[in-house]
Amino acid sequence: MDETNENFALFLDFDGTLVDIVERPDAVAVDPALPKVLTDLQERLGGALAIISGRPIAFLDGRLAPHEFDIAGLHGLEQRIAGRLSMCDPDEHPVLRDMVERLKQIVAGKEGVLIEDKGCSVAIHWRLAPHEKEFALATAHAAMEALGHDYRVQHGKAVAEILPSAAGKGKVIERFLHEAPYRGRRPIFIGDDLTDENGFKAVNAHGGLSVRIGGGETIAKVRLGTPAELRRCLSAWASEGSLPFDEGNS
Numbered sequence: 001m002d003e004t005n006e007n008f009a010l011f012l013d014f015d016g017t018l019v020d021i022v023e024r025p026d027a028v029a030v031d032p033a034l035p036k037v038l039t040d041l042q043e044r045l046g047g048a049l050a051i052i053s054g055r056p057i058a059f060l061d062g063r064l065a066p067h068e069f070d071i072a073g074l075h076g077l078e079q080r081i082a083g084r085l086s087m088c089d090p091d092e093h094p095v096l097r098d099m100v101e102r103l104k105q106i107v108a109g110k111e112g113v114l115i116e117d118k119g120c121s122v123a124i125h126w127r128l129a130p131h132e133k134e135f136a137l138a139t140a141h142a143a144m145e146a147l148g149h150d151y152r153v154q155h156g157k158a159v160a161e162i163l164p165s166a167a168g169k170g171k172v173i174e175r176f177l178h179e180a181p182y183r184g185r186r187p188i189f190i191g192d193d194l195t196d197e198n199g200f201k202a203v204n205a206h207g208g209l210s211v212r213i214g215g216g217e218t219i220a221k222v223r224l225g226t227p228a229e230l231r232r233c234l235s236a237w238a239s240e241g242s243l244p245f246d247e248g249n250s
C-alpha cells in the first residue's frame with residue numbers, strides 16, 4: 001500500500017458521480033477506463049474503497065465487471081465487504097411487493113413515467129416526462145402513506161423512491177467504518193444527490209471529507225463540476241498517489 005494514502009477510506013456514489021446522468025436508468029454507460037482506475041486506487045488505499053449506491057449490487061457488478069468492489073446497494077439495504085455479501089430479501093417485504101404491482105398499474109397510462117423495480121425498493125422516474133413530476137411525487141407519497149412507517153420516500157434527480165425506512169447511506173458508511181480496512185481511517189464520500197447528503201453528514205461527523213458533484217444546496221465541504229472532472233481526479237490520484245481535492249474549495 002502507498003503510505004501517503006493509508007489514512008483514507010474512499011466511498012463513491014455511482015449515478016451522477018462516477019457516471020453521467022442519462023435519460024433512462026437502464027441506459028447508463030460506464031467509461032471503459034473507470035474500472036481499472038478504481039482497481040488501481042483501491043490498491044493504493046490498501047483496499048479501502050467502496051461504491052455506495054441506490055442501485056442494486058447486481059446491476060453495479062454488471063456495469064463494473066469483471067471487477068467486484070466492496071459495495072453497498074439500495075442505499076445500504078445490501079452490502080458486500082471483502083466478499084461477504086448481505087442481501088435484502090424482497091419476500092420479507094410483501095406489502096411493498098403488492099405496492100409495486102399497483103404502482104405499475106397506476107402509471108400505465110403515463111407516457112415517460114418509469115417504474116424501476118429494485119426488489120426491496122421501487123423508484124418512480126419522470127426525467128422523460130417532466131410535466132408528470134407532481135403526479136409522480138403525489139403517487140410516491142400516497143404509496144408511502146399506505147405502506148406506513150416502515151417505509152419512506154427518498155427524493156432524487158427526477159425520481160422518488162419508496163424504500164424501507166432503515167435504508168440510508170450515512171448508516172451504511174458507518175457500518176463500513178467499523179470493518180477492516182476502513183476502520184480508523186479518515187472517510188471521504190463523493191456524491192451528487194439528495195440521498196448523498198446523509199452520507200456527507202456521516203463523514204463530516206468523522207472529520208472526513210465530503211465532495212459534491214454539480215450544483216444544489218449541500219453540506220459537502222468540496223465541490224466538483226461533473227462526473228468527467230471527478231474521473232480525471234480519480235485517475236490522477238490512482239497514478240500519482242496524492243489526494244486530488246483542495247479542502248479549501250467549497
Ligand SMILES: O=P(O)(O)OC[C@H]1O[C@H](O[C@H]2O[C@H](CO)[C@@H](O)[C@H](O)[C@H]2O)[C@H](O)[C@@H](O)[C@@H]1O
Pocket residue numbers: 013014015016017020021022023024025026028052053054055116123125127156157158159161193195
Ligand atoms: O445512489 P446513486 O448511485 O447515485 O443512484 C441513485 C439513483 O440513480 C439512478 O437514477 C438516476 O440516474 C438515472 C440514469 O442516469 C437517471 O435517468 C435518473 O433520472 C436519476 O434519478 C437509478 O435509476 C436509481 O435506481 C438510483 O437510486
